[in-house]
Amino acid sequence: MDPNKLIQMARKAMEQAHAPYSGYKVGAALLCADGRVFKGCNIENASYGLTNCAERTALFSAVAAGKRDFKAMAIAASGDPAPYPCGACRQVLSEFCPPDFPIHVVTSAGEFETLPLGELLPYTFRLKPPSESSD
Numbered sequence: 001m002d003p004n005k006l007i008q009m010a011r012k013a014m015e016q017a018h019a020p021y022s023g024y025k026v027g028a029a030l031l032c033a034d035g036r037v038f039k040g041c042n043i044e045n046a047s048y049g050l051t052n053c054a055e056r057t058a059l060f061s062a063v064a065a066g067k068r069d070f071k072a073m074a075i076a077a078s079g080d081p082a083p084y085p086c087g088a089c090r091q092v093l094s095e096f097c098p099p100d101f102p103i104h105v106v107t108s109a110g111e112f113e114t115l116p117l118g119e120l121l122p123y124t125f126r127l128k129p130p131s132e133s134s135d
């Protein structure tokens, strides 16, 4: 899929963000191997630490729907800074996605940067090798 199309879906997902505390809305779109796209937004909470990032919302929705094989993710935010995924999201993504998994981060109007997950999170914590962790 054209990264721009996935980015457009991430922008759309951002519209559902619940971000009354930070005012920083984030949207993510996750492309599955079967072509389906799962969207997610950040969902903040009055107890700040319970906030869920857009990336994990998208991934958890997809996993809960039975998806396990993912091709790419796009992330967009309502303003600066660019939404490079946080450490927690990098670790959660690495449970299901390989090091060459491409993440398209929208940097400014009409531009994006593509980074492989393995570059964002080298030395991922794993209890099992990827070949044994498919279920």
Ligand code: THU
Pocket (backbone or CB within 6 Å): 019, 022, 024, 026, 041, 042, 043, 044, 051, 052, 053, 054, 055, 075, 083, 084, 085, 086, 089
């Ligand atoms: N946030 C995301 O949803 N994804 C990111 O990549 C970075 C941070 C959210 C969490 C919180 O709702 C807001 O952005 C400010 O940290």
